[in-house]
Amino acid sequence: MKQTDASLTVAIAGNPNSGKTTIFNNLTGANQHVGNYPGVTVEKKEGWLDLDGRRLKLVDLPGTYSLSAHSIEEVVARNYIIEQKPDVVIDVVDASNIERNLYLTTQLLELDVPVVLALNMSDQAEKRGIITDHKLLSQLLGVASVPTVGNKKKGMQELLKAAIAVADNQDVYQPFTVNYGKEFEQELETLTQLVEQDNSVIGNCPPRWVALKLLEDDPEVIKKVGQQKTAAAIFAAADESRERLEALLGEAPSAVISDRRYGFISGACSEAVQFSGEKRHSVSDTIDLMLIHPSLGLPIFAFLMWMMFTLTFTLGKMPMEWIEWGVGVLAGFARSVLPEGLLSSLIVDGIIAGVGGVIVFLPNIVLLFLAIAILEDTGYMARAAFVMDRIMHRIGLHGKSFIPMLIGFGCTVPAYMGARIIEDRSDRLVTMHATGFMSCGARLPVYILVCGAFWPENAGNVVFSIYALGVLVAVGTIKLLRGTRFRGMSEPFIMELPPYRVPTVRSLVIHMWERSWMYIRKAGTIILAFSIIMWVLMTFPRLDSYSQDYHVLIDDATASYEVGNMSDTELDSLVTGYESAMAAESIRNSLMGRFGMLIEPAIEPLGFDWRMGVALISGFAAKEVVVSTMGTVYGVGEVDEESGSLRGRLAGDPLYSPLIAYAFLVFVLLYIPCMAAMAVFLRETGSFKELAFQIGYTTGLAWVMAFVVYQGGRLLGLD
Amino acid sequence: MRKRSVQSTSGETTLSKAQPGITFEMIGLDGGERMSERISSMGLNNHARFQVIANSGHGPVGIRVGWTTLGIGRGMAAKIRVRKIEAD
Structure with a gap:
């Protein structure tokens, strides 16, 4: 048009x-x-x-x-x-x-x-x-x-x-096209005339181009021409031409075509371009001697990855605290201006706690995406693929598959999109099925919370073991899929290693912003909506009477404090205790609580109770939501992963043990990636079948692995 | 581009066996049309001369053709026939 x-x-x-x-x-x-x-x-x-x-x-x-x-x-x-x-x-x-x-x-x-x-x-x-x-x-x-x-x-x-x-047609130039040689041009001319006779389907394409593509055996053009009435005649002529040319020139037409194109180019360049550089070595070559070195390449890569994660989390700590503080102030303000009741609860416990718990990870996400943008823009990413190709090849993929998997440590959504660089469809699908196991940034808050409760001294090592397990499961998945659903070798690997460049601030900012914005949008839409839904499911139906009259108990405690029988802290802990017991009872009675109880038999063999079930289900909205849901289910109100009270509740709960906690972490790592990721997965693969497989495989595997951890651990007497 | 005199005495080999630091010329490809078009569009076509910059005998081969650096998987490299031109 x-x-x-x-x-x-x-x-x-x-x-x-x-x-x-x-x-x-x-x-x-x-x-x-x-x-x-x-x-x-x-x-x-x-x-x-x-x-x-x-x-x-x-x-x-x-x-x-x-x-x-x-x-x-x-x-x-x-x-x-x-x-x-x-x-x-x-x-x-x-x-x-x-x-x-x-x-x-x-x-x-x-x-x-x-x-x-x-x-x-x-x-x-x-x-x-x-x-x-x-x-x-x-x-x-x-x-x-x-x-x-x-x-x-x-x-x-x-x-x-x-x-x-x-x-506007005001320039003076008449484009030249490549001359493919006398014999070739003759065949091309004959074929072009044939193509010109019927342009019902390929109407918009220049006939000579169509003829050339037929000689090149171009699948797309063949498909289009195949829809025309004259297809049979055209294909027969093209086949004959190809055979004649191969016999005559001793090479496949596509090889002749690329030779002639380069011939044409070097003819033009020899006149218009002066190459005065003596040797074609550059700084890039020198750097490459190190970075893709057979023995140095891998350790350097591992070091850079370690740096990336360390910086992401250490530099992110401070701004996270600011955001937490801001969310707290906002919640306090909302509570103070709104009359106590459902509306206040919806806004404070539902919306502010839900969205705030997610926004708090923005600094980490921004930093991780900045690091990835730096790796991409400097040209290092392609070297990482090169270095990893050797290892990836052994498990049945090539180095390029490593890039989406790496991005998966940040967020699964852009990782699925990053899989576009893999040309071959089965390579791409295998990569995408494995990418979900690279533990994304949103799962981290769950780890931090649980590890803080059960292994306060050893949290770092436990978190690392979960990340490592994710990588192992990804590798196992690739091997499994290559041996079953996607048999055969991966597509040959060829990739340009672009010259190293100092990235421009502008481009880094654009890269970082585009991806971070996706995250913010997710918080503002999906997570907002789910926070409200979860709040409704956990609030209704409302409980009219509790097992004890907590309000009376609280009044009694306050009275006893006022006459001096109790210290400030004693009162505080007593009141908090009553309030959370109350909340827990009402959640138990709520739709979500009932549903959690319904599924409890399915997760009981993993050592999980209904509250963990509820938290896991809510994690489908976004993995971070697991943390905020746990806060609600355990009746400690608004929480984040630093939340001491929730941590205390978890650690102090007689139903839980470190073994159950680890099985829970394994489940969180492996089960279905979040809603947003699944939507992108469907869009990228265009296949409901693959989506169904992804959902079933991840969740099934999560169950099996958590089962093995819990039951195995019990057999070993770890419980 | 200045070139020293061509020594074509040394035999043909495949890119997967080409030693680093040496200049080679591509002389053919035992692959399909698809692969042929793909590598030539990235700068490696028949008669192109290039240096091998990384080849440890495992994993991909790194080559420098003109101002382009390419990483080529071992399987693909085994299908690219080359001839040694000169030692660096």
Whole structure:
């Protein structure tokens, strides 16, 4: 669909790490919208800007090396260009690695779309002794080009002007296309004519491009052409052409195609680009000698991971305390201005306690995402995948799968999304099924609370053992799935190790903010809603009479205090005791309590009682909620994991033992990831079957493992 | 790019067996169209010259082709035929 002249659609294409997104951010500023391409899970970034009275809609296409059909990103990028027909495509080319980047350009030109080149990182290129005569390059390729330095915002206005001129058909260039050699071109010509005769389905695609893709055996194009009446004739002709070419040239057509493309590129570059650098070594190479070193690589990686977690939790401590204080002040204020009753209870015990208990982890989440953004933006993440490939390969996946699993330590939601980098569907599914076991940040508060109660001296080691168990279960899961549901070897591993870069503050902030915002939104929506639901379920039906008249008991105690028979602390503890006993009784009677009692037989073999059952069920909303629910069920009112009173209640409860507590932690680690994660899982896999498997497998495994821990421990006399 | 005289006397091998620190030329691929397109789009095509920067005999192979550094899994590297060009 062609836009009116007043507004233009500008698509931005380019290789990964070419600085595409930086340019997109420069041009659109805050006017961005992040969504998904219809039907697939590739992130779609759109933005807009107004220039000289015209509105420009910018679309950041996924970064790709090619426009074949080998990954979702490539299909998405090329379908967008073919179907949406943008007025102009800005092709961001890393000028410091120009030949490889122009490979994509040759394919854009074959799609018959107006293109303007952004020769990005031209400062870096000059440092490397690569000087591009961009005017000459434009003449040779037949496309306008503009030198830019994205991270210094240089050349942005010129780029926009050039793009608009191209869109308005005012530029002087006529695009060249690659000549694939006499014999090849003859076959291509014959096939093109055949394709042109019937364009009922492939209407939008240039016929020559379709013919070329048929010679390349492109599955997507074959599928499309297959829907046409003339399909049989076209396929027969394509097969014949392919055979003739293979016999004649001694190579598969796709090898010839890439050879000729690079030939065309190096022809253009030999005239327009001066390579004066003597050797192609760089600082990156020197760093890589260490970081991907066969024996140093792994210890360095392990050290960086340890640093990441340590910093996340130590630096996060202080701001967490501020937030806790703030939540406390807010709750106190609400209690003081609202009349005592249901409304006050809903707001203080339901909403403020529920949402506050979750928001308190924001500092940890922000820091963890900052650390992950640093690892990504510096280029280290790809090295981590490289280093881990050896180990991951042994369990049946490749190094790339490690990245989503690593992000899973932060939050399972972005981790599932991070699995997009894995091209092969079964590799991706196996990775996603295992990712949920990487203990996410939201499970940590539960560990802290329980460990603080049962192993105050040894909490750190116990928490570590739970994390380690998660990793082991993930590994076991991968092996199991590779041997059963997803047999066969993983897709070959190939990954670019991008040059090391000092990340820009702006990009780190954007990365961090996007992900943290997701977390805040979760707190404001799902967790808010669930806090209210949980409060309702735990408040109604209301209990009219208690086993004892607590109000009278409290009045008696107060009276006895007033006549001096009791100290301040004695009164406090007595009153708190009565209040929590009261709350516990009313929860027992509530819907949630009854439900917990109903399921108690199922969790009894694990050593859990109905209260733990209730807490676990509420954890499906978000794992952090387990903590706030426990606070309510144990009748200690508003709690967080630092809460001394809840900790005391747990430790002092004769029904519980360290063994039960550990079985509980194992269950929390392994059972179904939260609602938000499951929604993303469904969106990413598009399969209810996989979702059902994920839910059943995780929860089933949690039950079995907790059972083994509890019953095994009892046999060993640990109870 | 200046190149020293090509010594093609040394035999062919596969990338999985290529020693680090040495320059090689890719001469062929025992893989499908899909793999061929994939590696060439990332900068490693037939006749491309590259240095091996990491190959310990286990795990992936690291290569430097032009200004691109690639990590290539061992299985894939075993399918890439190469010829030694020069010692560094």
